Amino acid sequence: MRVVRASHLGMCFGVRDAIAKVLRAGAREPLTVLGELVHNGTVLEQLAARGIQLRHEVAEVETPCVAITAHGASERRRAAVRERGLRVLDATCPIVRAAHRAVTALAAEGYHPVIVGTPNHVEVRGLTEDLDAFDVISTEEDVERLQPQRRFGVAAQTTQPIERVRQLGWLIRRRFPLSEVRVVETTVCVPTRLRQEAAGALAAMSDVVVVVGGARSNNTRELCATCRQHCERVFLVQGARDLRPEWFAGARVAGLTAGTSTPDAVVDSVEAAMQDIATRRVA
Ligand code: SF4
Structure with missing residues (x-):
């Protein structure tokens, strides 16, 4: 392996x-x-x-x-x-600060702010607590629940996949053809996007993918979701002790990725444990 x-x-x-x-x-x-x-x-x-x-x-x-x-x-x-x-x-983080500025500007310019993100996530609470009116959406059903507005200003929690932001923006335009809909894509964080793209490419070539990160971490959960689009066997672990050798049965390629709050030492120890499982299987 x-x-x-x-x-x-x-x-x-x-x-x-x-x-x-x-x-x-x-x-x-x-x-x-x-x-x-x-x-x-x-x-x-x-x-x-x-x-x-x-x-x-x-x-x-x-x-x-x-x-x-x-x-x-x-x-x-x-x-x-x-x-x-x-x-x-x-x-x-400077990227979160930029997202705050973008949302504040949308509201000041008369747009109804719509945040693509996870309701009650600490970053989303920070982005919305100063607003008089706003919506938080993450699914097509959420778009169906939106009330008509003259102008929608769509911005994203920094860790959202850019495709979801574009897709939901498009759905809002389709549902409210008479409204002005402005989608601000720059609030999506580049390091997160690079990790999501790399995770998708890795999962497409892997038989098993291990994602290292906190269970409450939004970007870690998004990494798991991205990997599951390309690979059936995706496992979330917090550290090396969570790994199970049976997950890798018959696998030729085992992919490894990690969320943005995972320390290097934890990633390295998970990689070492996976190498150990691979070596033991060969022996
Ligand atoms: S994932 Fe990291 S770089 Fe991206 S917004 Fe959050 S803290 Fe900043």
């Missing part, structure tokens, strides 16, 4: 920079991260081991400084931090 890595996989610059920023600040002063810095248990354990606190609500924070995660936050949430007399350390 040959183990093949996707040409693009694993941690993106946005997550790397956010972790580095939080670790630097956490070494200087007591720090709380608001929400999960990344959807990855290994990273969260590292932060906790260094005394960096994790809280989901502003009211629960006990340190003078609060880090906003790579997923970003609304102005409303930042104001709630400042109202408590706390300082904000902004670790928002």
